[in-house]
Structure formats: C-alpha cells, structure tokens
Amino acid sequence: MRVVVAEDLALxxxxxxxxxxxxxxxxxxxxDNGRSLTHALTTLRPDVAIVDVRLPPTFTDEGLRAAIAVRKQIPGLPIVVLSQYVEQLYARxxxxxxxxxxxYLLKDRVMDVGQFVANVRQVVAGNTVMDPEVVNALLTHRATDPTLRKLSPREHEVLTLMAEGRSNAAIAAHMHVTEKTVSKHISAIFTKLGLGLSENHHRRILAVLTYLEQPAEIDVTDSR
Structure with missing residues (x-):
C-alpha cells in the first residue's frame, strides 16, 4: 500500500x-510543504496521503488546501489529515x-500505533474516520438543532460511534448489544434525520456529519 507523508516537523x-x-x-x-505535497500526490498517485493541516510557508492550512485541491483532480483520493487541535472548520x-x-485525526492519536494504522486502513477502504474529540465538538455544536434533539440518548451514542468510523459489529461490542439492535438504532437515526436508504455504505458517516454541520444544504441517501 503506497503512501505519501506531509509533515514539516522532521521528528x-x-x-x-x-x-x-x-x-x-x-x-x-x-x-514538508504544500507545493511538494501537491506534486507528489498528482504524480505518484498513492493509495493514501497522511497530511499535516499546517505546512509552510503560511503554517495556517496549507496541507489541507493542497489535499482538497488534489482531490478535485483525483476524486476519492484517500486523505488522512492530522491536526494539533480540534478545528471544526477544517473537518467540514x-x-x-x-x-x-x-x-481527520488529532496528532495525539498517532501515539496509539495500532489504532492509527487501523484508521488509515479504514480510510483507504473508502470509509470516513473522525477523531472522537472532533465528533464530540461537532455534535455539541449542533446539540440545540431541533432535528438532532429528536434522537434518544442511545441513538446519540450510536451516531457518535458511527462518526468515529466504527462498524456495526464494533458498535455492538462497545455497547454490549447485538448487531441487530445496532441496525435498528441506525435505521431510527436516519429516519429521524430525514436521510433515505441506498446501497452506498461508505458514505453513511460522511452523510451524518455533513448533515449535522450543514443540514439545510445536503441531499444525501444512505444505508444501514
């Protein structure tokens, strides 16, 4: 599996x-900079890129901008962005x-090598993986939304675990319930959020997070 790494801190x-x-x-x-990242991604076409949000010369969002620009040229190119802090705008x-x-992972997560590698592999497989702290920030930001408040506490927990990139089996194990129960919760979540059903399993997390951030602008379908 071929990967490009973009990080300005040598260590x-x-x-x-x-x-x-x-x-x-x-x-x-x-x-170690945005321009080199763009060149590497467009010429080498890796299976995945691991990108620091802040790269030279501006140290603001060079890495993120380069990744977004390249994905317009290479749709669906797997990208894992690393950030020092929870920044909702970058996630969106x-x-x-x-x-x-x-x-979208916090750099602290790299310390857990097993989980970090598992997250990278999930992204390569087409899934969306968000850092738990980012998920919590997004959900807290939308906590007063009338539609989101329709969810029960259990459904809210399932939604959070889904957004972290967990499969139905992983959610079931975490919650100590059956996969059938998880499937019922997910069905209820998408019914309450007004999201239809389709066979596109890989977009379910993206659909949920996009809905939570910009509920008036999306038109998506999903599956259980």
Missing part, C-alpha cells in the same frame, strides 16, 4: 514513516466534496 515525519513501514505500507514520498472543509475516504 514526527520520521516517526510516521517508521510506523507506516513497520506495518506494511510503502512510503513513496515524504514532504475536508468533507465538503462528500466523496468519503477521508480521516
């Missing part, structure tokens, strides 16, 4: 490279094309 960049190589990835390029920007295969 963290080398750490990411070692982790990825030790877990079966082939690091085909490592860069990353999901704006609704193509899935994206991740």
């Amino acid at each position: 963290l960049r080398e750490g990411l490279i070692r982790i990825l190589q030790a877990t079966g990835f082939e690091v085909v390029a490592s860069v 920007e990353l999901m704006s094309d609704r193509a899935g295969a994206v991740g």
Whole structure:
C-alpha cells in the first residue's frame, strides 16, 4: 500500500514513516510543504496521503488546501489529515466534496500505533474516520438543532460511534448489544434525520456529519 507523508516537523515525519513501514505500507514520498505535497500526490498517485493541516510557508492550512485541491483532480483520493487541535472548520472543509475516504485525526492519536494504522486502513477502504474529540465538538455544536434533539440518548451514542468510523459489529461490542439492535438504532437515526436508504455504505458517516454541520444544504441517501 503506497503512501505519501506531509509533515514539516522532521521528528514526527520520521516517526510516521517508521510506523507506516513497520506495518506494511510503502512510503513513496515524504514532504514538508504544500507545493511538494501537491506534486507528489498528482504524480505518484498513492493509495493514501497522511497530511499535516499546517505546512509552510503560511503554517495556517496549507496541507489541507493542497489535499482538497488534489482531490478535485483525483476524486476519492484517500486523505488522512492530522491536526494539533480540534478545528471544526477544517473537518467540514475536508468533507465538503462528500466523496468519503477521508480521516481527520488529532496528532495525539498517532501515539496509539495500532489504532492509527487501523484508521488509515479504514480510510483507504473508502470509509470516513473522525477523531472522537472532533465528533464530540461537532455534535455539541449542533446539540440545540431541533432535528438532532429528536434522537434518544442511545441513538446519540450510536451516531457518535458511527462518526468515529466504527462498524456495526464494533458498535455492538462497545455497547454490549447485538448487531441487530445496532441496525435498528441506525435505521431510527436516519429516519429521524430525514436521510433515505441506498446501497452506498461508505458514505453513511460522511452523510451524518455533513448533515449535522450543514443540514439545510445536503441531499444525501444512505444505508444501514
């Protein structure tokens, strides 16, 4: 599995490279600025890119902007964005094309190597993985929304776990219930949120998060 790493801090960049190589990835390029990232992604076309939000020269959102721009040229290119802080705007920007295969993780999560690698593999598979702290921030931000308040506490918990990228089986194990029960909760969630059904399983998390952030602007369908 081929990966491009974009991180300006040399120590963290080398750490990411070692982790990825030790877990079966082939690091085909490592860069430290937005321009080099764009070139590497468009020419090498990796299976996934791991991108720091803030890269030179501005140290604002160079990495994110480069990733979003390249995904317009290569739709669905898997991108995992790393950020030092929870920034809702960045999470929303990353999901704006609704193509899935994206991740938004806090850099602290890299310390848990197993979980980090599992998250990267989920994104490569086409799923959307959001850091739990980002999910909580998004849900808290929308907590007063009348539609979201229709959800029961149990449904709210399921929605949060879905947004973290967990499968139905993983949600069931976490909640100590059956997968059938989880499926019923998810069906109720999408009914209450006004989201129809389709066979596009990989977009379910993206649909939920996009709905929570911009409920008046979406037109999506989903599956259980």
